[in-house]
Amino acid sequence: MKEWISRCEADTEQAGAELAGMLSAPCTVCLYGPMGAGKTAFVRGMAAGLKIRDIVSSPTFTIVNEYPGNPELIHFDMYRLSSSEELFEIGWEDYLAREAILAVEWSENVEDIFDGSEVRVQIEKLSDTGRRITAEGGGQC
Ligand SMILES: Nc1ncnc2c1ncn2[C@@H]1O[C@H](COP(=O)(O)OP(=O)(O)OP(=O)(O)O)[C@@H](O)[C@H]1O
Ligand SMILES: [Mg+2]
Numbered sequence: 001m002k003e004w005i006s007r008c009e010a011d012t013e014q015a016g017a018e019l020a021g022m023l024s025a026p027c028t029v030c031l032y033g034p035m036g037a038g039k040t041a042f043v044r045g046m047a048a049g050l051k052i053r054d055i056v057s058s059p060t061f062t063i064v065n066e067y068p069g070n071p072e073l074i075h076f077d078m079y080r081l082s083s084s085e086e087l088f089e090i091g092w093e094d095y096l097a098r099e100a101i102l103a104v105e106w107s108e109n110v111e112d113i114f115d116g117s118e119v120r121v122q123i124e125k126l127s128d129t130g131r132r133i134t135a136e137g138g139g140q141c
Contacts (some may be wrong), residue, residue: 006131012038012123015133016045019121025071026099027141030107030114033123038131039105042121043075046103058105063090071100078106084113117141 002022004015019029019042029046031039044056052069059065059077067073074095081087087110095102107114119138123131 001134001136003135004133005126006038006133008129009038009041012041012131012133013045013048016042016047017049018045019119019135020046020049020101023101023119023138023141025101025141026096027138028096028102028104028114028118029121029138030118031103031105031121031123032107034125037123037125038133039121039123040077042123042133043073043103043105046101047073047075050101064095072098074098074100074102076102076104078104078109081106081109084110087113 006012006015031042033039040058047054047056047067050069050073052067052073054067056075059075060079063077065075092113117140119135119141121133121135123133126132
């Protein structure tokens with residue numbers, strides 16, 4: 001397990017960049033933590049770590065944003081999904097086949113699509129600006 005203590009948004013982005021540097025595609029990263037924990041900030045850092053220069057914003061309304069790169073980063077926000085069936089309509093299986101890094105906010109809403117090989121990132125709020133971030137799993141990444 002890897003752990004970071006974050007004191008600001010930039011620290012959380014740095015943690016995301018470090019994690020991304022340790023991954024090889026294909027890999028799914030499930031993100032857990034309450035609203036405003038910093039999941040999107042962490043994914044922004046992952047993009048930076050993958051040398052992706054696009055601006056990463058929350059895909060809350062679009063559900064998925066795709067960022068070309070080597071590997072590409074595909075960012076999901078499952079907040080608005082109530083079941084994994086909707087995700088299969090979006091083409092989850094095709095995304096899995098793309099040899100990409102998949103980062104998934106609100107993974108708990110679609111937990112049954114995961115097979116246990118994912119990296120699990122938890123972001124815990126310690127204070128207004130303090131966060132404890134842990135990453136575990138991902139044996140196949
Ligand atoms: N240590 C920190 N790490 C990350 N964000 C922080 C930290 N301290 C304060 N913040 C603030 O918390 C907010 C985190 O927003 P972000 O969109 O990344 O959260 P989120 O977990 O993706 O939320 P949501 O569930 O709504 O998608 C930002 O406004 C950011 O400035
Ligand atoms: Mg978010």
